[in-house]
Amino acid sequence: MTSSKNDTQLKRSFMKDEAYNELRKWIITGKLQPGTKLRDQDLSDTLGISRTPIREALLRLENDGLVVTKANRWTLVSPINLEEAENIYSIVWTLEALAMEQAFPYFTLKDIDELERYNENLNKIMKTGNQIAKLQADNEFHNKILQLSHNLELPKLLSSLKLRIQRIEIHxxxxxxxxxxxxxxxxxxxxxxxxxxxxxxxxAIKSNWKNSLESIQQFTDDSI
Known part of the structure; x- marks a missing residue:
């Protein structure tokens, strides 16, 4: 009996994580556009799993700031707006500046060479036009600096913020x-x-993020 119960719990946990990962990918890449209404039954039918892991995944996505919910009424993909981008970017460049300060004493020539390899990989991927791959390559560069900060709280604080930035930048x-x-x-x-x-x-690390935000601000100004 114990084994059967554990197997059921593992299966449910796996489905919940799979649902979360898939829905998160759809939101970040724009397959689910801002403002799209999310119905758990429709998502259950699409993913071929029960509604319970769907609901649990939507709660996690709400915590990530990727969906908004009105209790017992509706769940929507969160909108993207310039004010949100300004708030998120300012937090990210502040935390990454701290990461650079804390990482600086630990940088070796080998680490700097690794950053260079990550950046050259970004340059190579840019030619493919794959926006998601470009953002992933960009993240590798920044994650190396976070790793060298030896501050385990920074990746936790930045994780959901960077998910939202990925979505904004793909958009x-x-x-x-x-x-x-x-x-x-x-x-x-x-x-x-x-x-x-x-x-x-x-x-320079602060400017890297600030310039991304300014590109978005300039684009939205030109679009008006």
Missing amino acids: YFNEIDRMNTSYEEHKKIIDLLRKKNMYLAIE
Whole structure:
């Protein structure tokens, strides 16, 4: 009996995680557009699983800020707006500046070379036009700095914020050629690390995020 009960719990947990991962991907990539109404029965039919793991996945997505719910009425994919982007980016560049400050004493030549490889990989992927792959390559670069900070709280704080940023950037960067600029900004960060200039490296990591936000602001201004 115990084995059967455990198997049921594992299966339910697996389905909940699978539902969450799939719905999160659909929201971030825009397959589920902002404002789309999410009905658990429809999602259950589409994914071929029961409604319970769907509901649990939607609760997690609400905690991530990717869906909004009105109790017993509706669940929608969260809207994307400029005010939200400004709030999220400002938090991210502040936390990544802290990560750079805390990581700086730990950087070795090997670590800097690894950052360079990540950045060259980003440059290579840019030519494919795969927006999701470009963002993933960009994240590899930034995650290396987080790792070297040895601050285990920073990835936790940044995780859901970066999910929302990925969604914002996929939404806007299909229209904006931003990653070429980001590649050059990463090169500047690498150069400053080699020169052991912590102050300017911190300012450069902040500028990398600020310039992404400014690209979005400029695009929305031009679209009005």
